[in-house]
Amino acid sequence: MRFLACVTFLTAALATTAYANTEKVIFVAPSSQTVPHLVENWDRGRPRTLTPANPSLRRTLPVSFASGDERYPSEHWYLLRTLNSGQRYEVRICWAAIQPTDFRLEVFTIAEILTSHPKLFASSTESPRLNSESQEETTATSAVESILALRIQAAADFFTTNKTLMQHPPPVHVDIILDPYLANIFPRSLLPTGAYISILAIVGWYVSGIIWTFLKATATTEKIHPD
Ligand SMILES: *[C@@H]1O[C@H](CO)[C@@H](O)[C@H](O)[C@H]1NC(C)=O
Numbered sequence: 001m002r003f004l005a006c007v008t009f010l011t012a013a014l015a016t017t018a019y020a021n022t023e024k025v026i027f028v029a030p031s032s033q034t035v036p037h038l039v040e041n042w043d044r045g046r047p048r049t050l051t052p053a054n055p056s057l058r059r060t061l062p063v064s065f066a067s068g069d070e071r072y073p074s075e076h077w078y079l080l081r082t083l084n085s086g087q088r089y090e091v092r093i094c095w096a097a098i099q100p101t102d103f104r105l106e107v108f109t110i111a112e113i114l115t116s117h118p119k120l121f122a123s124s125t126e127s128p129r130l131n132s133e134s135q136e137e138t139t140a141t142s143a144v145e146s147i148l149a150l151r152i153q154a155a156a157d158f159f160t161t162n163k164t165l166m167q168h169p170p171p172v173h174v175d176i177i178l179d180p181y182l183a184n185i186f187p188r189s190l191l192p193t194g195a196y197i198s199i200l201a202i203v204g205w206y207v208s209g210i211i212w213t214f215l216k217a218t219a220t221t222e223k224i225h226p227d
């Protein structure tokens with residue numbers, strides 16, 4: 001009985017409608033390394049970096065539909081910098097349920113990227129703004145830190161009879177969030193939710209106990225005085 005009341009209480013608390021979708025990747029930060037200048041420069045234009053001090057970005061990502069073998073036609077790259085080596089993190093991407101999209105998140109070391117996508121970091125240094133600063137860049141000392149590259153792949157995931165929408169799916173509004181795990185077990189940003197559920201469970205347990213005792217007392221009294 002107490003258990004039932006407790007479960008009901010919890011279900012009621014959790015049964016709010018989901019308005020958003022989430023996809024995530026969990027990883028352990030690698031050991032520190034010298035950050036290549038190419039990578040330093042890459043982020044100069046528009047911030048594409050998440051750090052523990054600056055853990056979230058709000059972006060509008062262009063998407064298109066999967067076609068042929070290309071399951072995820074859109075690719076977006078970000079950097080995860082100044083991580084704590086050996087610490088477990090997760091990166092989440094959250095988007096509104098009214099924009100159905102299929103996302104895939106993956107992290108790579110810089111060495112992997114320089115081999116598999118040699119042009120990724122190279123491309124940005126060609127912009128004129130960066131060239132004008134290159135003199136200064138070569139003299140600057142490189143950072144040594146735990147760093148990873150984040151790849152976000154996306155594909156629009158809906159069907160409508162509206163041809164315009166099927167040809168040009170609207171860009172998706174997303175939040176990208178870097179979240180460290182506490183003691184490598186529990187995502188920090190979920191702590192308030194965890195605390196909330198625990199408090200509800202504990203309060204639910206006691207309240208249901210009190211109600212049960214009250215009901216039992218009432219029942220007993222009624223038996224003694226049947227009228
Ligand atoms: C199709 O969608 C576009 C973009 O939302 C809208 O402007 C247009 O009116 C729609 N067309 C039809 C036939 O519903």
